[in-house]
Amino acid sequence: MRHRIAVVGGGPAGLAFARVLHRHAYPVTVLERDPAPDARPPGGTLDLQEGLGQLALDKAGLLAEFRALSRPEGQAMRILDTDGSVLRDWRPRPDDRAHPEIDRGQLRDLLLGPLDIRWGRHVTQVVPGGREGVRVHFADGRQETFDLVVGADGAWSRVRPAVSPVTPRYTGVTFVETSLDDVDTRHPDLARLIGDGSLAVYGVNRAVVAQRNSGGHVKVYAQFRAPLDWHTDLDLEDAEAVRSSLLALFAGWAAPVLDLLRHGTAFAHRPLYVLPVPHTWPHVSGVTLLGDAAHLMPPLGAGANLAMLEGAELAESIATGPGDLDMAVRAFEEQMWERAERWARLTMAGLERLVSPDPAQALAVFDQVQPS
Ligand SMILES: Cc1cc2nc3c(=O)[nH]c(=O)nc-3n(C[C@H](O)[C@H](O)[C@H](O)COP(=O)(O)OP(=O)(O)OC[C@H]3O[C@@H](n4cnc5c(N)ncnc54)[C@H](O)[C@@H]3O)c2cc1C
Numbered sequence: 001m002r003h004r005i006a007v008v009g010g011g012p013a014g015l016a017f018a019r020v021l022h023r024h025a026y027p028v029t030v031l032e033r034d035p036a037p038d039a040r041p042p043g044g045t046l047d048l049q050e051g052l053g054q055l056a057l058d059k060a061g062l063l064a065e066f067r068a069l070s071r072p073e074g075q076a077m078r079i080l081d082t083d084g085s086v087l088r089d090w091r092p093r094p095d096d097r098a099h100p101e102i103d104r105g106q107l108r109d110l111l112l113g114p115l116d117i118r119w120g121r122h123v124t125q126v127v128p129g130g131r132e133g134v135r136v137h138f139a140d141g142r143q144e145t146f147d148l149v150v151g152a153d154g155a156w157s158r159v160r161p162a163v164s165p166v167t168p169r170y171t172g173v174t175f176v177e178t179s180l181d182d183v184d185t186r187h188p189d190l191a192r193l194i195g196d197g198s199l200a201v202y203g204v205n206r207a208v209v210a211q212r213n214s215g216g217h218v219k220v221y222a223q224f225r226a227p228l229d230w231h232t233d234l235d236l237e238d239a240e241a242v243r244s245s246l247l248a249l250f251a252g253w254a255a256p257v258l259d260l261l262r263h264g265t266a267f268a269h270r271p272l273y274v275l276p277v278p279h280t281w282p283h284v285s286g287v288t289l290l291g292d293a294a295h296l297m298p299p300l301g302a303g304a305n306l307a308m309l310e311g312a313e314l315a316e317s318i319a320t321g322p323g324d325l326d327m328a329v330r331a332f333e334e335q336m337w338e339r340a341e342r343w344a345r346l347t348m349a350g351l352e353r354l355v356s357p358d359p360a361q362a363l364a365v366f367d368q369v370q371p372s
Contacts, residue, residue, distance in 0.1 A: 002026065002027060003147040003148055003318075003325050004029075004133065004145070004146045004147045004148075005021070005026075005027070005028045005029070005146060005147065005148045005149075005150070005318070006028070006029040006030075006031055006136060006144070006146040006148070006149050006150070007028060007029070007030050007031070007149075007150040007152050007290075007311075008031050008123045008126070008136070008149065008150065008151050008152060008153045008157075008158070008159050009031075009032065009033075009151070009152035009153035009154060009157075009291075009293070010030050010032035010034070010108075010112075010117050010152075011152060011153075011154060011291065011292075011307065012046075012053075012107065012111070012291065012304040012307045012308045012311070013152035013290040013291030013292070013293070013307035013308065013310060013311045014030060014032070014150070014152035014153075014290070014291075014311065015030070015108065015111035015112060015115065015311070016056045016057075016060060016111060016307070016308040016309075016310075016311030016312045016315075017150060017152060017290060017310075017311030017312070017314060017315045018030045018111075018115050018311075018315070019060040019062070019111050019113065019115060019315075020056075020059050020060050020311065020312045020315035020316055020319070021315040021318065021319055022113075022114065022115060023059075023060055023061050024315070024316075024319035024320065026315070026318065026319040028315075029118065029146070030115060030116075030117045030118060031118050031121040031123055031136070032117050032118065032119055032120075032121060033120070033121065033122040033123070033153075034119060034120070035119050035120040036119055036120075037108065037109070037112065037117075037119075042103070042104040042105035042108055043104045044103075044104065044177075044211055044213060044219035045071075045074065045101045045102065045103055045104070045211050045212070045213045045214075045219070046101065046102055046103075046104055046107060046304045047074070047075070047099040047100065047101050047301050048066070048070070048099060048100065048101075048102060048107075048304070048305060048308075049098065049099045049301070049305050050097065050098055050099070052302075052305035052306065052308070052309050053304060053305035053308045053309065054066065054097075055309055055312070056305075056308035056309045056311065056312035056313075057110075057308070059312040059313075059315075059316055060111070060312060062110055062111070062113075065110055066102065066107075066110065067097070067100075069102055069106050069110065070100035070101060070102040071100055071101045071102070071196075071214065072092055072094075072096055072097060072100040073092065073196040073197065074100060074101030074196060074197045074198075074211075074212060075090075075092040075096060075098065075099055075100060075101065075197055076090060076091045076092060076195050076196045076197030076198070077089075077090045077197055077198050077200070077366065077370065078090075078193075078194075078195050078197075078198070078199045078200070079199075079200050079201070079202070079362075079363060079366060080199065080200070080201045080254070080257065081201070082201060082202075082203045082252070082253045082254065082257070082359075083253075083254050084254030084255075084256060084257065087363060088363065088366060088367075088370070089195075090366075090370045091195075091196075092197075099301070101197070101211075101212075101213075103213050103214050106214070107304075121138055122138060122139035122140075123136055123137070123138060123139075123153065123158050123159065124137050124138060124139050124158055125137040125158060125161075125162075126149050126151070126158070126159045126161075126162040126287060127162065128149075128162055128284050128285065128286045128287045129285075129286075130145065132145045133145040133146055133147050133286065134146050134147070134148070134149045134162075134286040134287055136149055146286075147286060147325060148286055148287070148288070148318075148325055148329065149162075149286065149287050150287075150288055150289070150290060150314070151163075151287065151288070151289040151290065151293045151294075152289075152290045152291050152293060152307070152311065153293055154291070154292045154293055154296075155168055155273060155292045155293075155296045156168070157289065157292075157293035159287065159289060159293060160289060160293055160294075162284060162287045163281040163282075163284045163287055163288070163289065164279065164281040164289075166275055166276055166279060168273035168274060168275055168296050169273060169274060169275075169276070170228050170271055170272070170273055171271075171272045171273065171274055171298060171348075171351060172225050172226075172227075173223060173224070173225055173226075173271075173272045173298075173351060173355050174223070174224060174225075174226050174228075174230065174269070174270065174271045174272065175221045175222070175223050175270040175271075175272060175299075176221070176222045176242065176246060176267050176268070176269055176270070177219060177220070177221050177267070177268040177270055178219075178220050178222075178260075178261065178264025178265060178266065178267045178268075179217060179218060179219050179220060179264060179265055179266075180217070180218040180220065180260070180263055180264060180265070181216065181217055181265070182216045182217075183212075183216045183217070183218045184216045185216065186263075187259070187263055189256065189259075190210075190218075190256065190259060190260060190263070191216070191218075193256050194210050194212055194218060195212075196212060197211070197212060198210065198211045198212070199211075200362075201253065201254075201257050202354065202355075202359040202362035202363070203250070203253065203359055204357055204358075204359060205224060205225040205355060205356065205357055206222070206223060206224040206225070206249065206250065206355065207221075207222075207223040207224075207354060207355055207362070208220065208221070208222055208223070208250065208253070208257055208260060208261070209221045209223060210260050218260075220260045220261065220264055222246050222249070222250065222261060223354075223355050224249060224355065225355055228271060231245075231269065236267070236269050239265070239266055239267055242267040242269075243261060243262070243264065243267065246261050246267075247261060247262065272298055272299070272351070273296060274296050274297055274298060274344070274348065275294075275295055275296045275297070275344075277295075277297075277341055277344040277345060277348065278337060278340075278341040278344070279294065279295055279337075279340075279344075280333075280337045283326075283329070283330050283333060285326055286326075288314070288329050288332070288333060290307060290310045290311050290314065290336075291303070291304075291306065291307030291308075291310060291311070292307065294310075294336065294340060295336075295340035295341075295343075295344055297340075297343060297344040297347045297348065298347045298348060298350065298351040299347075300346075300347040300350045300351065300354075302343045302346070302347055306339065306340060306343060310332075310336050313332060313335070313336075314328070314329070314332045317331065317332055350365055353365050
């Protein structure tokens with residue numbers, strides 16, 4: 001029997017879920033708030049790990065296409081001291097496919113493929129327990145009913161309240177994101193400094209990280225510990241004011257590192273929030289969560305990977321299981337909670353050490369995970 005299944009959100013979690021169902025010729029409705037795929041900038045680069053994001057792509061039949069698009073050289077990582085001296089410089093072997101990088105926009109297009117997305121469908125509430133099924137309410141006043149509603153709608157999920165009362169809390173760390181375009185031509189010195197992958201500089205309670213995307217685009221993240229209202233005297237829409245405030249915050253750091261902020265174009269404010277760990281809920285028939293909606297954690301290379309693998313696993317168990325939707329979802333939730341708790345603890349501990357009063361802690365984090 002084919003159930004009426006909807007997934008709310010067309011991010012990595014929702015698209016991986018829909019794409020694996022599609023591979024099994026199982027119908028699914030994707031409800032996405034954005035009016036079109038290119039309605040907003042897709043965001044920075046993602047590294048997809050073997051056994052996580054890459055496994056999800058394999059389940060979707062997309063691993064070969066991913067390999068053709070991704071950038072194994074993007075696994076390179078250089079760490080500088082705040083005076084500009086090089087502390088570490090890791091380069092991947094040519095055959096290293098452990099966690100190649102891919103632009104988010106490329107990943108989204110790869111997953112979208114033949115999927116039929118309902119764009120511009122802003123879900124406001126999900127109400128389980130009805131005789132006709134789970135009711136989905138939209139911002140335009142319309143309603144629809146499904147047998148299963150999967151919340152893959154990110155940090156500020158509108159599906160989550162149907163299963164759990166928790167809300168994200170601020171970690172005490174804020175990122176301000178900026179970017180450089182056409183870096184190889186316009187800023188060749190910075191291009192050389194960044195290399196093929198990422199550059200990170202760790203100071204006391206702050207860091208600057210630059211990540212190369214494809215096409216000479218670089219995302220730069222100024223990271224620092226601050227109260228949530230650190231910007232009360234600052235107009236976040238005023239790029240020059242934000243730039244000056246960041247240059248003051250990182251005063252005394254090496255000139256090329258500050259140039260990453262000096263040459264940045266627009267600035268986006270991204271305070272980091274997390275969900276409590278562990279985050280579980282008494283099973284609710286007809287509703288579940290995937291990805292950031294279920295386990296928002298610090299952005300240390302796991303969130304999109306887990307989101308995609310969860311989407312692929314839930315889809316596979318629905319499409320290939322014996323047909324009991326509730327049993328498939330219950331089994332999936334147990335597996336997701338256990339794995340997500342492990343990663344949430346790891347990434348929380350990682351954030352504490354990466355943006356910490358002792359920069360040597362940050363170096364130690366990398367020394368533990370990088371081959372010597
Ligand atoms: C700076 C930064 C760097 C990161 N780097 C990495 C990395 O290298 N590797 C990694 O694995 N992870 C990384 N992450 C984490 C990763 O971005 C997230 O974990 C991942 O995007 C979660 O995917 P998702 O599909 O659960 O949610 P999202 O990506 O947030 O997608 C949610 C989707 O739901 C839609 N939506 C939201 N609300 C509604 C609604 N009410 N109705 C309908 N649709 C709705 C949104 O428009 C969006 O399309 C990074 C995060 C940040 C901030």
